[in-house]
Amino acid sequence: MPIHLANDHKTGDGVALAKLYGWPNTYVFTKAMGEMLVGQLRGNLPVVIMRPTIVCSTLMEPFPGWVEGCRTIDSVAIPADMFVNSIIVAMKAHINDPNLTIYQVGSSHRNPVTFNELREFHYAYFTKNPWTDHEVTLNFQQMLFNLQKKLKIATKLVDLYKPYLFFKACNFTDTNSEKLLTNAREKDLDEEVFNFDPLCVNWEDYFINIHLPAIVKYLF
Structure with a gap:
């Protein structure tokens, strides 16, 4: 799909420009533009595009719960090390493939x-592990300022995620990723090292025993 941007559109209004071309915000618009450019300019190079869902703390490597930041968690997720494994396996599978292949990598369809x-999960964890040793004293002005600040952030998040929360037109299946895993297993994939099967994740165990303790320890 060729990229043609309207010359008479205001350059400073990225959101309006994204919506003009059918995208809800600049985040997905620029991602789409990047993919289009790669498709147009790759020549005969083998190219694989990996589309992860929310990437969260690691399941196994370099150790369970490794994380450097946490902006959001969603009902669509994949541990970071599993996503890295999928990239490595896809690179090997397509090293001599002249085509462009796209992989959706996530758990929301099959697990x-x-x-x-x-x-x-959050209620169970923090009920068992309350932050009773963290006391904060705020005066009224501080409380009001913090509330107003959080309200602004919440409003921005609502605007950002509204298109996805109410988007029911399609299902983000990982058919290609499932085929990649099947083919790799047929070629004796070492799943101890390169596992990226979302079916192996027990979400209750992961959140209560890995992800949430890691967030508390390394971020909070």
Whole structure:
């Protein structure tokens, strides 16, 4: 798909420009532009595009729960080390393939975790591990300022995620990733090292015993 941007559009209004071309925000618009450019300019190079869902703390490597940042967690997720494994396996599988191949890498189709489950996991963990030793004293002005600040952030998040929360037109299947895994297994994939099968993740165990303790220890 050729990229043609309207010359008369205001250059400073990225969101409006994204919406003009059918994208809800600049995040997905620029990702799409990047993929289009790669497709147009790759020549005869083998190219693989990996599309992960929310990438969260590691399941196994370099150790369970390794994480450097946490902006959000969603009902679509993949541990970081599993996503890295999928990249490595895909690179090997397509090293001599002249085509462009796209992989959706996530768990939401074959091993989903719901928002209700996420709430239950968080409640179970913090009920058992309360932050009773963290006391904060705020005066009224501080509380009001913090509330206003959080309200602004929440409003921005609502605007950002609204298109995805109410988007029911398609299902983000990982058919290509499933085929990649099947083919790799037929060629004796070492799953101790390169596992990226979302079916192996027990979400309750992962969140309560790996992800949430890691977030508390390394970030909070």
